Amino acid sequence: MTRLKKLISYLYPIRVKQIPSSRSGQLEITMVNGKLLIDAEHVNYSYGNLQKALKKGLTAIGETKLNSFKNILVLGVAGGSVIETIRRDFKLHIPITGVEIDADVIGLANEYFNLDKAQNLDLKIDDAFDYISNTKDTFDLIIVDIFNDEQMPDNLFNKVFWVDIYKTLNSNGVCLFNSIVSSNREIERNQQLHKLNKGIFKSIQRIKTQKINELFILERD
Ligand SMILES: C[S@@+](CC[C@H](N)C(=O)[O-])C[C@H]1O[C@@H](n2cnc3c(N)ncnc32)[C@H](O)[C@@H]1O
Structure with a gap:
């Protein structure tokens, strides 16, 4: 360039x-x-405003809590901008596991953002829904950022997915979930998700970020 x-x-x-x-x-x-x-x-999809939105979520979790974490799972990696934020802005060099379904986006991430040179990153090309229902590993922080273009898969709003997230979190672990709310239907969908997760998680915080993103911060008991 x-x-x-x-x-x-x-x-x-x-x-x-x-x-x-x-x-x-x-x-x-x-x-x-x-x-x-x-x-x-x-x-x-990655870097730009999306990176800023996820940084806002990590800031809301707070440095004290972030510094207590021993590992992180990222579902939906794309270019890996949240991984860069974790390393560069929050100085966390703990192991990160990333799960991304699209090998093409990982090709771009490697070519333009050196994702293949990232330290302490275990990257899996896999379906995040299969991964979360089968893994025996557990994590202190799980970041869920799964989109197909602007569509969020229906599985993200099913109880079975959130029970799997709960089981894959360590005690007092946190899930940061990125969603889009740009229509009344999506506002209602997030209300339903809030209701569902009130029965699963110890606490829920919701943050509106720039334009159309809404973040959920869900803490396990
Ligand atoms: C908004 S991007 C993720 C951005 C990334 N978190 C970052 O920090 O730059 C959404 C990603 O979810 C991925 N995705 C969609 N469905 C998936 C699935 N079932 N399993 C894993 N990744 C999926 C897409 O391929 C896309 O790369």
């Missing part, structure tokens, strides 16, 4: 690469304000 292109990216986004994706329609590497990000067809 030349210096001139970088400068131009402060005026308008520059498309760097576009590939077809069977899961997300298409994936695009774009430069905005001198920085690369990944977009799916209709939403920002």
Whole structure:
């Protein structure tokens, strides 16, 4: 990327690469304000505003709690921007397991964001729903950030998934869940999810972030 292109990216986004994706329609590497990000067809997928939204969630969990964690699971990795935030901004160098279904997005992550050089990262190309129902490992923090373009799979709103998350968390562990609320139907869907999870988790905090994201912070007993 030349210096001139970088400068131009402060005026308008520059498309760097576009590939077809069977899961997300298409994936695009774009430069905005001198920085690369990944977009799916209709939403920002990794880095950019998505990274800022998840950072807000981690900040709300708080440094004291974060510093007590011994390991992390990330369901939905894409370019790995939350992993960068955990390492760079929160200085947490504990083991991270990542589960991502789309090998194409991981190809972009490796090429443009050096995800394959990330330290202490165990990356699995797998379906997060299969992984969470089968794993015997447990974690202090689970980040759930699963989208197919702008669609959230229905499984994310089923009780069986949240019971699996509960079982995969260590005692006093935390789940950070990223959701989209851009319609009345989605507002109602999140209300139902809140109700469901009140019966499972010790505490629930909800945070609206920029534009259309709503984060849930769910703490286990
Ligand atoms: C918003 S992106 C994740 C961004 C990432 N957390 C970050 O910090 O940059 C959503 C990701 O969920 C992945 N995904 C969708 N369905 C999945 C599934 N069933 N299992 C694992 N990953 C899935 C998509 O391929 C996409 O890469």
